[in-house]
Structure formats: structure tokens, C-alpha cells
Amino acid sequence: MFTNADINFEALKKKAYNGRWATLEDGIIPLTAADPDFRMSTEIEQGIIDYIKDGYLSYGPFSGLPEFKNSVAKHFNTEKNGNYTPENVLAVNSAAQGMFLIAKYVLNPGDEAIIFDPVDFLFKKTVDAVGGSLKLCPVDAKTGDINFEILESLITSKTKLISICNPHNPVGRVYSKEILIKISEIAAAHDLWVMSDEIWSDIIYDNIEFHTYSSVSEAAKNKSFTVFGFSKSFGIAGLRIGAVLCNDQEILEDFTEKSQFNSTIEGVSTLSQIAASVAIEKAKPWFADFLAHLQSNRDLAYKTLNKSGILTPNLPQSTFVIFPKIENGFSSEDFAKRCLEVGKVSVVPGSERWFGKGAEGHIRICFSTSAEILTEGLERIIKSF
The missing domain is CATH 3.90.1150.10 (Aspartate Aminotransferase, domain 1)
Known part of the structure; x- marks a missing residue:
């Protein structure tokens, strides 16, 4: 195959x-x-064909199709130790867009965000795009190990966000529950947001267990966003489909409103959402x-x-x-x-x-x-x- x-x-x-x-x-x-x-x-291909057979491609719900939101929540709960309801899921145009929207929501010009170094360029780009200031926390380029003393030393009164890449690109590290708890403790002590990019969380080797960030502690659940996408796992990058997840429903609703997803200005292709839902359910x-x-x-x-x-x-x-x-x-x-x-x-x-x-x-x-x-x-x- x-x-x-x-x-x-x-x-x-x-x-x-x-x-x-x-x-x-x-x-x-x-x-x-x-x-x-x-x-x-072929399941995804057939799912797309079946969806368009009746000839209608109408507007969907602004925050996402019910089947998409159900599939994503179920996927995180069964595969990633999550605790999400479908209402905790917002459909977005790719994980990359989700990262930009979160940076825009959390950061004002001049606010500081801590990202790993090395890490995928989108982490820097999203902060730059909204006028934020970057602080780089070094991680071991072979193992992905985080120096927590340096991480804490980077936090100032202007720090608003810690962005983590889990699993890590390009190192390929899967951060354990214990490491994620440590990050959540640091974030909570300084009242910081955490964004966890988990687009790689399906592709894990050697039966290593994966914990979505928000699941590891009450502190992690209370003030975080998770980003997810389908381009890596299912080869549908051109459909530009991803999701933002947040356990705090009031925060997600405010995020949805401020990201213009409560009108036809934004919103995601229904066809892309169907493809992603079929991928999770049938592929x-x-x-x-x-x-x-x-x-x-x-x-x-x-x-x-x-x-x-x-x-x-x-x-x-x-x-x-x-x-x-x-x-x-x-x-x-x-x-x-x-x-x-x-x-x-x-x-x-x-x-x-x-x-x-x-x-x-x-x-x-x-x-x-x-x-x-x-x-x-x-x-x-x-x-x-």
C-alpha cells in the first residue's frame, strides 16, 4: 500500500x-x-463524493459542522486522553490559521510570548504578525529536552503566552504528562496562557502514550488552547482544515466572536470538514x-x-x-x-x-x-x- x-x-x-x-x-x-x-x-475520497452527490454545497454553521466537532472531540477523548465536548471545538482553516488566531487573541503589541528554539518557523511568525515580542527557550536539538530554569527566567511582567509544540517539530519529541504538568504549573504561577500545537499527535511511534496538554491538570485545562490539523495524518493539506480546542466554553465563544467566526466573513469549507470527519471515523x-x-x-x-x-x-x-x-x-x-x-x-x-x-x-x-x-x-x- x-x-x-x-x-x-x-x-x-x-x-x-x-x-x-x-x-x-x-x-x-x-x-x-x-x-x-x-x-x-479511498474512504476520504468516497466521503467527499457522497457529500456532493445531492448537488448542494451550502453554508455550514459558522463554528463548524456538528459531525466535524463530534469527530474531533471523540478523537481527542479516545486517542489523546482528552476531555472535550463537541462545543469545545472550533473548525478553522488549517492548524496554521489556528495559531495565528490564538496569538491575535492572547497578545497585544509589545506583549511577550515564549517559544521553543529550535521549533517550526510558524511559532515565530504568528507572534511577529500581531506585534508581539519573542523570548526563545532553548531545547536540546537532539532530544527536545526543556531547560525549565531558563524557561522560568524568561518570564517578565509582559509575558502573556507560552507556546509549545507537542510532539515537537523538528526534533520529534513527545512530551510526557509529567513535563506538561511542569509547564502548566509554571504558566499558572504567572497567570499565562498556553498554546499547544498538537498537529503531529497522531503520528507517534513505539506505542508511546500521548496526553493532550489540557488533560494533564486543572491549571492546564483552565487557560489553554490546543491546535490540531489533518495534513500530516491523512494527506489532505490542500483542504486547509484544522481545529482549535478549548475546555472553557466562555473563552472559546469569545475567541470565536473576536476571530470573526460568528459570521460569513470567516468559517471553513464544509467539504473540508466532511473530509476530516470521514478521516477520523472511517480511515x-x-x-x-x-x-x-x-x-x-x-x-x-x-x-x-x-x-x-x-x-x-x-x-x-x-x-x-x-x-x-x-x-x-x-x-x-x-x-x-x-x-x-x-x-x-x-x-x-x-x-x-x-x-x-x-x-x-x-x-x-x-x-x-x-x-x-x-x-x-x-x-x-x-x-x-
Whole structure:
């Protein structure tokens, strides 16, 4: 189901943008943007077809279709130790939009937000977009370990938000319940909001248990937002569908109002919500096979890079990216440039632009492709030096 023969390369070359097949010249292997090379499940495809058969694509409820909200709440409660009702869920146009809306809701110009370093560039971008001020909390670029002394030392009277990425991109760390409780205690002691980006929380290896942030303590439940999306787990990035979850119904209603989701100014495509709901309700068997394939690819990437002599890999507990350390003296940008020019493989450099200053000396490699493509790409990278 997830071999080279299952990949429609012609379709990818027409549709796979964001630094992938449609943006690169023939012969280059993209191991870049975190997006699967495989088609979505047939259950999702059929769900979309069934929904449009009667010929109607009318406005839906502004906060989201009932079936979408039910599916997301159920998914978090059964898979992520959550305690949500459907009313605690707001449909948004992608997890990325959810992050922007939360930053806008929580921060005024000049307010401070603490984010991890390294971490996905969207965390910085969302704070910058609303005029907030960034404080960077370093995490170990191999393990994702958080220095809590530094975290607490960054808090000032202007601090309003701690944003966490769990599971962590690009390191792939799944933060335990104990670590999340510690974050919630720090946040509560200083009356801070917490935003937890959990878009990767379906893709977890080795049967590690995942706890959605709001579930770990009463303090976490009282003053937090959770962001979720479907692009990683089910390959429907182009549908731009995500969710914001909040256990405090009054806060979520205020958030919904101030985010313009109580009118036709905002609101999310009903077709996208149906696709996401079908993914949760009917595509779990497909996803189980996909997850098994990804874990096999993770192990393949780790073993190959570990004996390369030029890259020392981490072993991600989650995500389908690996974040090895460069060992041959090249900067992240120069290493990625040589991979592209000599090896004809595109990877993401661990530069400040993408992940923050703490990412320098690393590259990020996406492995949500076939074992054949991954093997060829890794071999090309190693032979480029």
C-alpha cells in the first residue's frame, strides 16, 4: 500500500507544491516539506463524493459542522486522553490559521510570548504578525529536552503566552504528562496562557502514550488552547482544515466572536470538514498501515544516517521528519545547497529562517515517502560529500 508503485508521480508533479515535486526540476528528490507522497485514503475520497452527490454545497454553521466537532472531540477523548465536548471545538482553516488566531487573541503589541528554539518557523511568525515580542527557550536539538530554569527566567511582567509544540517539530519529541504538568504549573504561577500545537499527535511511534496538554491538570485545562490539523495524518493539506480546542466554553465563544467566526466573513469549507470527519471515523485502518510504514522508514533513515559518518541522527518519537546533526563542518545552508547541487536531493537546512538559531548545524529530512525513494535520497546525500 505504501510502496513506490503506489505513488502517482505525475499527480505529485502537478499538485505537490511547498518545496516539493511540483516546484523542482525533474530528477530532484524532495525530502523537504512535511507532506506525504501517498494519496489520501479511498474512504476520504468516497466521503467527499457522497457529500456532493445531492448537488448542494451550502453554508455550514459558522463554528463548524456538528459531525466535524463530534469527530474531533471523540478523537481527542479516545486517542489523546482528552476531555472535550463537541462545543469545545472550533473548525478553522488549517492548524496554521489556528495559531495565528490564538496569538491575535492572547497578545497585544509589545506583549511577550515564549517559544521553543529550535521549533517550526510558524511559532515565530504568528507572534511577529500581531506585534508581539519573542523570548526563545532553548531545547536540546537532539532530544527536545526543556531547560525549565531558563524557561522560568524568561518570564517578565509582559509575558502573556507560552507556546509549545507537542510532539515537537523538528526534533520529534513527545512530551510526557509529567513535563506538561511542569509547564502548566509554571504558566499558572504567572497567570499565562498556553498554546499547544498538537498537529503531529497522531503520528507517534513505539506505542508511546500521548496526553493532550489540557488533560494533564486543572491549571492546564483552565487557560489553554490546543491546535490540531489533518495534513500530516491523512494527506489532505490542500483542504486547509484544522481545529482549535478549548475546555472553557466562555473563552472559546469569545475567541470565536473576536476571530470573526460568528459570521460569513470567516468559517471553513464544509467539504473540508466532511473530509476530516470521514478521516477520523472511517480511515483509521488506512492510517494504521501508514503509521507502520512511517515507523519502518524512521528506522531505515536512522540506521542509514547513523553509519554515514557525516550526519548523526536523532531517533524521533513522532513526526515523519528526522533532524540529524552535521558532522563534516558544513553550515546548514551550505550542506543543503550541496545536497541539491551535487546529490539532486532537496532538504530543509536547520537555519534560523525555518527553525530558529538553535537549529544551526542540522538539516531536516522528511521520510513520508516510499522506502525506495527514501533509500535513494539518503544515498545521494551521503555520496555528495
